Amino acid sequence: MTATASEAIADRVLRHPFFVDIDPTLVHAMVSKAEERSYDVGEMLVHEGRPAEEFFLVIEGKIALEVGAGDRPGITVETIEKGEILGWSWLVAPYRWRFDARASKPTKVIAINAAAARYALAAHPAFGYHFLMKLLPVIADRLENTRVQLLDIHGH
Amino acid sequence: MATDAIHPQTHSHGAGSGAAHPFAPRPFVVTARTQETPDTVTLRLAPKLSGDRLSFKGGQFNMVYVFGVGESAISISGDTTHPEELVHTVRAVGKVTNALAALTPGAVVGIRGPYGQGWPLDSARGRDVVIVAGGLGLPPLRPTLYEIFRHRESFGRVEIIYGARTPKDLVFAEEVRTWLQRSDLRIQITVDAAGRDWNGDVGVVTVRIPDARFDAPNTTAFVCGPEIMMKFTAQALAQRGVPTESIWLSMERNMKCALGFCGHCQYGPSFVCRDGPCLPYKTLAPLLAVKEV
Numbered sequence: 001m002t003a004t005a006s007e008a009i010a011d012r013v014l015r016h017p018f019f020v021d022i023d024p025t026l027v028h029a030m031v032s033k034a035e036e037r038s039y040d041v042g043e044m045l046v047h048e049g050r051p052a053e054e055f056f057l058v059i060e061g062k063i064a065l066e067v068g069a070g071d072r073p074g075i076t077v078e079t080i081e082k083g084e085i086l087g088w089s090w091l092v093a094p095y096r097w098r099f100d101a102r103a104s105k106p107t108k109v110i111a112i113n114a115a116a117a118r119y120a121l122a123a124h125p126a127f128g129y130h131f132l133m134k135l136l137p138v139i140a141d142r143l144e145n146t147r148v149q150l151l152d153i154h155g156h
Numbered sequence: 157m158a159t160d161a162i163h164p165q166t167h168s169h170g171a172g173s174g175a176a177h178p179f180a181p182r183p184f185v186v187t188a189r190t191q192e193t194p195d196t197v198t199l200r201l202a203p204k205l206s207g208d209r210l211s212f213k214g215g216q217f218n219m220v221y222v223f224g225v226g227e228s229a230i231s232i233s234g235d236t237t238h239p240e241e242l243v244h245t246v247r248a249v250g251k252v253t254n255a256l257a258a259l260t261p262g263a264v265v266g267i268r269g270p271y272g273q274g275w276p277l278d279s280a281r282g283r284d285v286v287i288v289a290g291g292l293g294l295p296p297l298r299p300t301l302y303e304i305f306r307h308r309e310s311f312g313r314v315e316i317i318y319g320a321r322t323p324k325d326l327v328f329a330e331e332v333r334t335w336l337q338r339s340d341l342r343i344q345i346t347v348d349a350a351g352r353d354w355n356g357d358v359g360v361v362t363v364r365i366p367d368a369r370f371d372a373p374n375t376t377a378f379v380c381g382p383e384i385m386m387k388f389t390a391q392a393l394a395q396r397g398v399p400t401e402s403i404w405l406s407m408e409r410n411m412k413c414a415l416g417f418c419g420h421c422q423y424g425p426s427f428v429c430r431d432g433p434c435l436p437y438k439t440l441a442p443l444l445a446v447k448e449v
């Protein structure tokens with residue numbers, strides 16, 4: 001990737017709500033191998049069980065997170081939209097996706113290389129801490145939502 | 157507004173009903189039946205007695221009697237400007253509701269009502285309005301939505317959040333699609349789980365609240381659905397800053413008399429049939445935190 005292309009992506013990353021208040025110099029280190037990608041409706045972004053070699057910032061569209069159900073078609077349990085971040089399997093050993101993700105609308109993402117991101121987080125502990133403190137509420141919210149979902153609030 | 161503000165013990169039944177005993181059901185004939193979802197139907201009813209009509213306020217309910225089977229509280233889901241036609245949407249969960257859902261045009265049921273205080277729509281005038289419906293919570297809100305649509309200029313932003321278990325559990329699907337075309341409101345539809353044929357949102361209704369567009373301190377919210385859904389929704393609305401006295405929930409309790417006599421429907425200090433079913437979260441919050449009330 002040329003320096004200008006890399007700059008352009010870093011700029012887009014910095015404008016993504018997840019990164020707005022994160023130190024730009026450190027973002028540059030993290031996104032050295034990032035790239036912008038588009039997906040048509042139905043195209044898979046990730047497959048359950050495969051190595052989680054990147055994570056995604058959603059720029060446009062909608063992504064359905066699906067859980068495989070044996071021989072039945074996948075069941076969508078959550079949708080992720082513009083402004084949200086997809087995936088933390090890349091941070092947790094053994095770094096494998098725990099769900100399928102499929103574009104349910106024409107979707108644009110920035111895919112950030114996981115190895116580069118992990119390296120940047122480890123090399124800059126203050127940045128790493130800040131990043132994780134931003135990711136933690138996202139994980140906590142999703143956990144809370146999953147709990148509510150498990151209560152089957154409409155089935156009562 | 158065609159809403160007679162009817163108090164349960166003093167309500168008038170319109171022409172033709174005379175001074176009927178409050179327990180006496182009036183005969184209504186099923187004129188149409190629409191299958192909404194596999195277990196839910198909408199029944200359209202007309203009074204059997206000529207000149208009879210049933211004026212009501214959005215959020216009120218009737219006691220619907222299936223002769224020989226029994227009686228259930230069912231909210232009115234029609235239009236307040238058409239008191240000559242009564243509309244009820246029923247989910248078959250037990251003895252009476254299964255019998256109701258099986259009725260076909262020509263069948264006669266007994267109606268007592270309307271009962272309850274309904275949604276306090278006047279308190280929402282000049283404010284943003286958030287309507288959150290879960291599953292079969294949409295029918296009791298529909299008359300009030302019609303009122304809002306008719307007097308749209310009297311309200312600020314209108315945000316509707318409608319959630320159901322799966323896409324096949326969404327009621328009034330075609331009508332809701334027409335609401336999606338309106339530019340004067342925003343509607344978010346979400347389901348808890350879906351197959352690949354659904355390309356809408358998936359996630360519980362509460363997830364939609366942080367992104368909903370309203371000015372929290374100047375917002376009135378009407379929430380209807382299963383109790384646990386209303387509890388989480390009210391918490392999320394309060395967390396966004398909506399005053400707890402401006403969040404209204406429609407409570408369900410077993411009804412017998414529906415007239416404030418028997419105490420069957422008591423919930424804390426309130427009789428749901430007489431004081432509710434629409435009650436403010438400010439009063440309900442401590443009760444909802446208790447496991448059995």
Ligand SMILES: Cc1cc2nc3c(=O)[nH]c(=O)nc-3n(C[C@H](O)[C@H](O)[C@H](O)COP(=O)(O)OP(=O)(O)OC[C@H]3O[C@@H](n4cnc5c(N)ncnc54)[C@H](O)[C@@H]3O)c2cc1C
Pocket residue numbers: 156217226227228229230231232245246247248249250251252253254292295296407408409410411433
């Ligand atoms: C103010 C008010 C408004 C209502 N509006 C509507 C409405 O518009 N449409 C509608 O379909 N219902 C509505 N209900 C609920 C309805 O009154 C009950 O579902 C009905 O009385 C159940 O009677 P049943 O004889 O069919 O079931 P029963 O034979 O008494 O019960 C059978 C089974 O159903 C379960 N059950 C009972 N009530 C409910 C319930 N509410 N939800 C899920 N399971 C239940 C019971 O626990 C039992 O397991 C309303 C209730 C109230 C208090």
Ligand code: FES
Pocket residue numbers: 410411412413414415416417418419420421422427428429430
């Ligand atoms: S049902 Fe009798 S008091 Fe409410």
